[in-house]
Amino acid sequence: MPKDEYQEMSFLRVTSYYFNMLPVLKPGVRSFFVFPLIIFALLTPLVCHAAPxxxxxxxxxxxxxxxxxxxxxxxxxxxxxxxxxxxxxxxxxxxxxxxxxxxxxxxxxxxxxxxxxxxxxxxxxxxxxxxxxxxxxxxxxxxxxxxxxxxxQPPNRQLLLAQLINKDPHIGILLGNSTMGSKQEFISLANKLGMEISYRAVTSEEMVGPQLKELLVESNILLALPDPSVFNRRTVFNILLSSYHNKTPVIGFSSAYVKAGALISIFSTPxxxxxxxxxxxxxxxxKNEKKLPKPEYPKYFSVEINSSVARSLGITLPSESEIIKFITNRTSQ
Structure with a gap:
């Protein structure tokens, strides 16, 4: 039984008992009990019915x-x-x-x-x-x-991860309808970190292949972003396979991408x-805050590495826990 219902029933039992006793008490004694009982009856529900x-x-x-x-x-x-x-x-x-x-x-x-x-x-x-x-x-x-x-994931985490893969990264990004708005943020951050970045706009699924081919010529890391118009079940296999044949490591955005052939993924688990x-x-x-905090990126994140792909591409990486620690320290500065 919920706690508030139990308290309510206990109160009713006590109140009922004293009211039933009133007729058998002498008038003077009866008046002595009535006033405190009324106060008790008025105050107790306020406590018992205070809903969580x-x-x-x-x-x-x-x-x-x-x-x-x-x-x-x-x-x-x-x-x-x-x-x-x-x-x-x-x-x-x-x-x-x-x-x-x-x-x-x-x-x-x-x-x-x-x-x-x-x-x-x-x-x-x-x-x-x-x-x-x-x-x-x-x-x-x-x-x-x-x-x-x-x-x-915040762009600075993804770019810092690219620095661990290649000391001189040139990042390639395919931008679709959902991610085109992040273009300037990536370019600005890449400039601050001294990185080169190339991008191609994908306005239809048919453009993924040709735009990827151009991008792989220019870049040495491919950063995948969660945009279903670019990365979906019809396109992801060819994207990963083409990148692998070109010896270009892919940074994914989920554990599934690592299992499918990406070198590494950075993502937030449930x-x-x-x-x-x-x-x-x-x-x-x-804290009874009057306002909610500002919108933000996920505070906590995980990293997963495909060791087989790393060996095939000749890439040596720190452990997953060391990568998380490195990125956390750099982004908190």
Whole structure:
């Protein structure tokens, strides 16, 4: 039985007992009990019915990634003072989604969940997670009580990783519809770090092959970005194979890319993301902050190396833990 229901039942039993006793007491004694009992009856419900704060986690679907992050968040956030509600979006929720009472913060996982919450105009603070930076602007504009933890890795991490692969890196990037907006950020950071960078715009899937061929002539590292118009199940095999034949190492953005043939990937695992969201949520709620923090890239990240590809390309790398430590130290300076 929930603690607040148990307290309520205990109060009712005590109150009932004393009211039942009043008729058998003498008038003077009866009046002695009545006034304190009234005060007790007025104050006790205020304590017993003080509802815990609530956090709603809305997932965009039943993807294993969403489910793993949602469950990890619930485990990290749940406490006697806080209730955590898990909901998974489906088409039937278009008009029937109800936000539980006492919700103080909404956490959305994925783009669809973010769009659904936006259309509800609840006025509640919202933390959007697992969304690309390129898609965040329409969810965050014209409001001060919304923030995001992006799906993307920050460009400085990716460029620092390139420096570990090649002391004189010339990075090639294929930019599609979702990543074209990051072009200037990459160019500026590369200039600061003394790196060369080349890019090609991909406006259709048919352009991936020809643009990649040109890019591999100019660059000695290929940086893959999470853009489905460029990197998808129809194109990724040929991209990785062409890069390997050209002896150009590929930096991927997920563990799957390492398994498919990329030299190395830098990414945030579900545990990394859940940890970051939980820390942001706890700090906001426990400190009674008036505003959510500014949107940011994932705080925690992981690295995975394909040792077979490294040997074939004659590349020697530090251990995964050493790479994480190096990048963390450099980006915190």
């Amino acid at each position: 704060s609530g956090v709603l986690i809305l997932s965009s679907g039943k993807s294993p990634v969403y489910e793993k992050i949602a469950e990890a968040l619930k485990a990290r956030l749940k406490s006697p003072e806080r209730r955590v509600h898990l909901l998974t979006y489906s088409n039937k929720h278009e008009t029937s989604l109800v936000i539980p009472s006492n919700t103080q913060l909404v956490i959305t996982l994925g783009l669809k969940a973010g769009e659904v919450i936006q259309t509800m105009n609840s006025g509640l603070p919202v933390l959007h997670a697992l969304i690309p930076k390129s898609s965040s602007s329409r969810l965050l504009k014209n409001t001060e009580n919304r923030t995001a933890i992006y799906l993307d 545990d990394d993301i859940a940890r970051h969201i939980a820390e942001t949520t706890s700090e906001y709620l426990e």
